[in-house]
Amino acid sequence: MNIALFTETYLPYINGVVTHVKSLKDGLERAGHKVLVVSADINTHRHYIENGVLWCPAKEFKRFYDYGLASPVSLKRLRMIKRFKPDIIHIHNEFGVGLSGIAIAKILKVPLVYTLHTMYDDYLYYIAPKPLIPVVRRFSHRYFRFLGKRAAAITGPSPKVQEFLSECGVAKKVNVVPNPVELDKFQLECVDQEKVKQIKEKYHIQDDELIVCFCGRLGREKSVDVLLDYFAQTVDRADKIRLLVIGEGPSRPELEEQARKLKIDDVVTFTGKVMHDELVNYYACCNLYVTTSLSDTNSISMLEAMATGLPVLHRFDKLNEGQIVMGVNGYIFYDAEEMYSQMLKYKSLSDEQKLALRHSVIESVKKSGQENLAHYLLDVYHHLEVENENHSKRHGKKRKLSVFELDVFHHGDQDKEE
Incomplete structure (x- = not known):
């Protein structure tokens, strides 16, 4: 399978999401699958692929966990991912890169998997003053309802994710996939x-x-x-x-x-x-x-x-x-x-x-390694792949991009002309 993993932050930064995505990438590749990580880079003005990572131009956003924020729309990014021919698009964050994953999955008619790593209600104070938090929480829940409805499958590291998304109005079942640990480094x-x-x-x-x-x-x-x-x-x-x-x-x-x-x-x-x-x-x-x-x-x-x-x-x-x-x-x-x-x-x-x-x-924790994480998610991926193939047989092959979609992605493109 060809699997595209979308994350707002990646190595050399270290946090829970980065560790999870890196472990998943390694586990999937050891199992014989091709993986493309799509992430943001505040130090570039063009899209480029290096060592299996598609880096996207981004603006620095220190207020929230040092993420770089990339535009959610780019024709160059769409074309590069289309050349990769993903069977699954798996988003791990909810901002610019994650939103582009949602759009590209829809355009290419590829199953979308969404992993919610963070209980954002506990982090709203990073972006809003205390008096505005109830209002921001309502908008936040509406946004997560939008994300949840667009995913073919949702995963999270604990049942806490199911409760949070249920509060947001997402009725789908969350597949609980425990977080990984790099067992080879921590022994x-x-x-x-x-x-x-x-x-x-x-x-x-x-x-x-x-x-x-x-x-x-x-x-x-x-x-x-x-x-x-x-x-x-x-x-x-x-x-x-x-x-x-x-x-x-x-x-x-x-x-x-x-x-x-x-x-x-x-x-x-x-x-x-x-x-x-x-x-x-x-x-x-x-x-x-x-x-x-x-x-x-x-x-x-x-x-x-x-x-x-x-x-x-x-x-x-x-x-x-x-x-x-x-x-x-x-x-x-x-x-x-x-x-x-x-x-x-x-x-x-x-x-x-x-x-x-x-x-x-x-x-x-011996069953929390990279291979175990990959095994958990491959079960999810294979199920969606079969569903998608059956759907394609009933409704035809993947369509070409519409003029509107090409225009939207081109308008948001940040790449400078070579």
Whole structure:
């Protein structure tokens, strides 16, 4: 099959969507399929293909996760994708590149798959002042209803996606496809013990301390403020428990100030941005991974930590139930006291019990690799391909572009004439 994956952001940027798309591309190619990634590039004024990626001219949009925004219409882009002859178009974002995927799928009569990665209701504060959020939410839900109705199939990493789209008025079933983890990069064999030693020295980590970490973009939706409150309410200095917050983001200054006001800044460390290929060494310095976020669907950072053997302390989230199984790959907590109790419970385990738990955690994510992700989605793709072939037999072959469609795409084209 020829599969075109549309995403607003791609390597060298690293976030959950990029990791998902890169893992899917690798898994599909290993299975013998051809993949074209379509993404935005703020540093170009023309469309070009390099290493299996069609880069589209875009404008910088730092306000929302450093995305580049590409025009949704371009005749050059349409022609390049038409030459690729996609059997499936799969969009992973909802802006310029994603909208062009919807239009091109309709024009070429190719089945459209839509993966919703983000619970956007938790991110509206990035684009709207607080008094306008209810109005923006209504428009947002209408927009997602438009997207959902145009997809032949919808996927998402947790049942939370089904609930969100149902609230938006989308009646279609969501295929739950768990997020992937790059198992070859996050395993104990990848740990550089010399770098682990350097990290411990840098942050003054002692061997008798319990190091609990969180990794992610520091935005309000991650609820790190809740984690700091819980930590301040319960953890005592005599417990020798420290929190390592890994990542960067707009909320970092206020979170650091919160830690100072709560007088826990001596036991909470903010590392700032850590390169993705260094994360495995940071996780190797830690004992537990903790999250109080209720906006995540199936956190890739959490899965990466689990792949290195870190049990997870997870705030209860009904719609993510089952991702963490008590005593198998971590612990669930409902409030500050339960979080603290689970930390002490882990700390009291013998070395043999801790080692057995770490092995159990690693086993729990072994089916989250690239091949598994590709297998899940190939089932979806093949089903749609059969449906599309049957539809073509009944209604004829793919049509040529209408004059109107050619005009629309040409009008939106950003490419300079060679």
